Amino acid sequence: MNAVVMAATDGITIAKRNLIRIKRVPDLLVFTTLSPIMFILLFAYVMGSAISNPGVSYREFLIPGIFVQTVIFGGTWTGLGMAEDIQKGIIDRFRSLPMAPSAVLVGRTTSDVAINVISLVVMALTGLVVGWRMREGALDAIVGFALLLLFAYAVSWMMATVGLLIRTPEVFNNATFMVIFPLTFVANTFVPIDNMPTVLKTIAEWNPVSALTQAARVKFGNIDPSMPPPDAWPLQHPVFTTLMWIVVILAIFVPLSIRQYQKAVSR
Template identity: 55%
Template sequence: MSTLGVAFHEGAVVAKRNLRMILRVPELLVNAAVAPIMMTLLFGFVIGGAIELDGVSYREFLMDGIFVQAVLFSAVNTGTVIASDITTGIVDRLRSMPISRSAVLMGRTSSDVVNNLVVVVVTAVLGLVIGWRVRTSFLDALLGFVVLLVFAYALSWLMAVVGLAMRVPEVVSSTGFTIAIPLGFLSNAYVPIDTMPGVLQAVAAWNPISAVVQALRDLFGNMPANAVRPDAWPMQHPVAASLLWIVVLLAVFIPLATRQYWKAVSR
């Protein structure tokens, strides 16, 4: 087996270990699902009553933003768990074994895909209960969920860098949410971009969260009938922009996380 093949195999073994841990401590997954549920109920039933959109209910418009916000918040857990593994000595134990150094990061981010899948399913079920619907073809909807999960995977590598840089779980968690909350709210996740002040419109239009949310709204058919899109390229071509952002995030943060991990285990 090639070196790359060995790394993938060992990464799968580590991923299985992470998934077994969730079975033993299901509260980890429950906590990840609580945030999108709370945000859906808060915005859908408390704040949403003051927001009117032409051609689509606000709750339907909201759900695509909640999907992306859910995987963004879930990604924070990646960095927190990696920092915890370093401080509790689990990484030291793995390092003493004949295992590829990249396997730990690959296993962590791969298992988080399963975590995110569960979070997305829970969020989708809640969305269906409150009135969200997919109004396009099966293939369009499938592409939407694939884009969402691959974007979640890319975010896991970003938060892995945060976890390896901070190395204290509590600090990683607070730093991760400090990154995630502005990204989520300075986007089109909760309100149309054209309702924002001029400067914030430009920021929101080029925010990667906005691109993915817009891609989901197009692929699920949840856009208001007379919605005015910003002229920014990501908003005019959201699916292509989402895929480009995914490639950029992976290209930047996989090497960066790997380098930081090597430094961490060499100390």
């Protein structure tokens, strides 16, 4: 119990350090929030007129997908921060302090959740301006945002493992972009998957990003209840599938990232 308390308190300290850094370098937060706003405006006003979605306006269909893409890309900040701290020698300084080995990872992932909260607030306000609405009540909306943040938290631990393995910020950026970009596009984030080729449609149906997006649309009321249910089981039970993916990702990557961190600081 003492070890858990120590990891939690030390993790809070590290999280404060990361958030203070944003205050001193506000450009990080500015560009983090400008990117999703740009996506919303681009898809809503430029591409929205060319994309049809039966039963619900494309803008309402779009905004949950933008939420999902943003929180997933926001999770990469954890791995990037870990790679930068290793490269700059900050991890070596932490090693000399009497702190729990997992505190750096706990603090980093927690602070990045706070950044995702800010991004979601900005995006939600932008979405309301362009015509998006939450139609299922406050409780369902809270559940929808909670699923987004929990999934982002799980992705942060995954990215922490990758950042500790790669250890070079430039390589980390290229490697994660090549994986996450197609993962968020071969899904139901921006367009319905019914017209996709058979192979891509199957991938999209079982893509965890699709389950999260479908769960968000259900909780925000951005689907047409008169439409038939999706064919694939993950999209028929999107909330359960999303929670299952969150548990699986955390169960795999929390111990992996802690073990990799211990290897990194022992070098």
